Amino acid sequence: MVATAAPTEARIWQLLEEVSDPEVPVLSILDLGIVRGVAVDGEQITVTITPTYSGCPAMNTIATDIRLRLLAEGYTKLTIKNQLSPAWTTDWMSQAGREKLEAYGIAPPVDGTATGHMLNLFGKDTAVRCPICKSEHTHLVSQFGSTACKAHYQCDDCLEPFDYFKCHA
Amino acid sequence: MLTQDFTNATATSATEPSLLFPFVLQLADTSLILAHRLSEWCGHGPILEQDLAMANIALDLLGEARSYYQYAAELEGKGRTEDDLAYLRSAVEYRNPLLVEQPNGDFAHTVVRQFLFDNYHYHLLKALKDGPDTHLAGIAEKSFKEAAYHLKWSSEWIIRLGDGTAESWQRLDKAIAALWRFAGELTTPAPAETALQEIGVVPDYATLLPAMQAYAAQVLAEATVPEPTAVFAQQGGKIGRHSEHLGYLLSELQYMQRTYPGMTW
Numbered sequence: 001m002v003a004t005a006a007p008t009e010a011r012i013w014q015l016l017e018e019v020s021d022p023e024v025p026v027l028s029i030l031d032l033g034i035v036r037g038v039a040v041d042g043e044q045i046t047v048t049i050t051p052t053y054s055g056c057p058a059m060n061t062i063a064t065d066i067r068l069r070l071l072a073e074g075y076t077k078l079t080i081k082n083q084l085s086p087a088w089t090t091d092w093m094s095q096a097g098r099e100k101l102e103a104y105g106i107a108p109p110v111d112g113t114a115t116g117h118m119l120n121l122f123g124k125d126t127a128v129r130c131p132i133c134k135s136e137h138t139h140l141v142s143q144f145g146s147t148a149c150k151a152h153y154q155c156d157d158c159l160e161p162f163d164y165f166k167c168h169a
Numbered sequence: 170m171l172t173q174d175f176t177n178a179t180a181t182s183a184t185e186p187s188l189l190f191p192f193v194l195q196l197a198d199t200s201l202i203l204a205h206r207l208s209e210w211c212g213h214g215p216i217l218e219q220d221l222a223m224a225n226i227a228l229d230l231l232g233e234a235r236s237y238y239q240y241a242a243e244l245e246g247k248g249r250t251e252d253d254l255a256y257l258r259s260a261v262e263y264r265n266p267l268l269v270e271q272p273n274g275d276f277a278h279t280v281v282r283q284f285l286f287d288n289y290h291y292h293l294l295k296a297l298k299d300g301p302d303t304h305l306a307g308i309a310e311k312s313f314k315e316a317a318y319h320l321k322w323s324s325e326w327i328i329r330l331g332d333g334t335a336e337s338w339q340r341l342d343k344a345i346a347a348l349w350r351f352a353g354e355l356t357t358p359a360p361a362e363t364a365l366q367e368i369g370v371v372p373d374y375a376t377l378l379p380a381m382q383a384y385a386a387q388v389l390a391e392a393t394v395p396e397p398t399a400v401f402a403q404q405g406g407k408i409g410r411h412s413e414h415l416g417y418l419l420s421e422l423q424y425m426q427r428t429y430p431g432m433t434w
C-alpha cells in the first residue's frame with residue numbers, strides 16, 4: 001500500500017494505536033503510555049518511545065513493529081527514538097488500557113502504591129483485586145513476577161495465581 | 170545483546186567526554202558483571218519465586234548496563250559499540266569493583282553481595298539523577314526506581330535469614346564475614362571518580378555514607394546479626410586489579426563473541 005498523502009501527526013497516532021505490546025497483546029503501545037511523541041517534518045517521521053523497565057526486552061520488537069506498521073502505509077522516512085527521561089510511570093497507562101488488562105487476567109496498577117522511593121520493609125501488601133473473581137482477598141507471592149513490570153499475586157478466594165501490573169511512579 | 174531498531178535520544182553533556190568515559194564504563198561494567206552473576210542462578214534458585222526475582226534483578230541491571238555502554242561508546246567516539254565494550258575487553262580492562270565479581274556461593278552469600286551493592290547503588294543513583302550531566306541523570310532516574318525494588322528485596326532477605334533459623338543465621342553471619350570487606354571499595358573513589366567529584370559531576374561519596382551506614386545498621390539490627398567491626402578492606406577492581414574470578418566469568422560471558430567475531434542475534 002502506498003501513502004497517497006503526506007503524513008500528518010494525527011494519522012501517525014492512529015496507526016500507532018494498532019501496534020500492540022508484544023508481551024501483553026491486548027494493550028496497544030498507546031494504552032501502555034510508552035509513545036512519548038510523534039513529529040512529522042515533511043516526509044520525515046520521528047516517533048519517540050520510552051521503556052517501561054531498563055531491561056525491557058520488548059523495546060526492540062516494539063520499535064520494529066512501529067517501523068513495519070508505518071512502512072506498510074508507505075511511510076519510509078522513519079526514525080524511532082528511545083528516550084529514558086522522564087522515566088516511564090504507570091500514570092501514563094490509559095483508562096482503556098487498565099480495563100483491557102483486567103479483562104485479560106492481569107490486575108491493573110493501583111495508583112499511589114508505588115513502593116519506588118520508600119523502602120517500607122515487610123510493609124503491607126498493596127490490596128489488589130483478583131482479575132478473575134474480583135475478590136479483594138489476595139496476597140503478594142513475590143514482588144518479581146513473570147516479567148519485570150509485574151508482581152506475582154494469589155487470590156485467597158478462588159485460589160488462582162495472577163499477575164499484577166506493578167504501580168511504578 | 171541485540172542489534173537495535175531505534176536510536177537513542179541524545180541529552181546534552183557539558184562534561185569533557187574523556188573525563189566522563191571511564192566513570193560511565195565503570196558503572197556499565199559493575200552492572201553487567203553483577204547481572205551476569207545473578208543470571209547464573211537462573212534455574213537453580215532455592216524456590217521458583219526467588220529464581221524469578223534474581224532473573225528480574227539481573228535483567229534490570231543488564232538494561233542499565235546497556236544504557237551506560239551506549240553512552241560510553243558515544244563519549245569515547247572511536248567507533249566502538251556497546252557490544253565491543255562488553256565483549257571485547259579483557260579482565261584487566263574491566264573497571265567493576267571486586268564485590269560484584271565474587272562468586273554466588275550459597276543463597277546467603279548472594280543476598281549479602283546484593284545488599285551491599287543495592288545499598289550503594291540506591292544512594293548513588295539517588296544523587297546522580299539530579300546531577301548536572303543530563304544523559305547520566307536520565308539513566309539514573311530510570312534505574313533508581315528499579316534499584317529501590319532491589320534494595321527492598323535484598324534487605325528483606327537479610328532480615329529473613331538472620332531472624333530465621335539457627336542455620337540461616339549462621340550462613341548469613343558467614344556470608345557477611347566473607348563479603349563485608351568488599352563494601353569499602355564502592356565508596357572509595359578511583360582516580361576517574363575523583364576527577365569528576367572535583368567538578369561536581371559525581372557526588373562526594375562521603376555525603377552518601379551516613380545514610381548508607383545508618384540503613385545497613387538498621388537492617389542488620391533487625392536481622393539480629395552483628396555488624397562486622399575490624400574489616401580488612403579489599404579493593405583494586407576499579408583500577409583493573411581483579412580477583413581470579415573475573416577471568417572465568419568473562420570467558421563465559423564473552424565466549425560467543427570471541428568464538429564467532431561479529432555475530433549478532
Ligand SMILES: [Zn+2]
Nearest residue numbers: 130133155158
Ligand atoms: Zn479470585
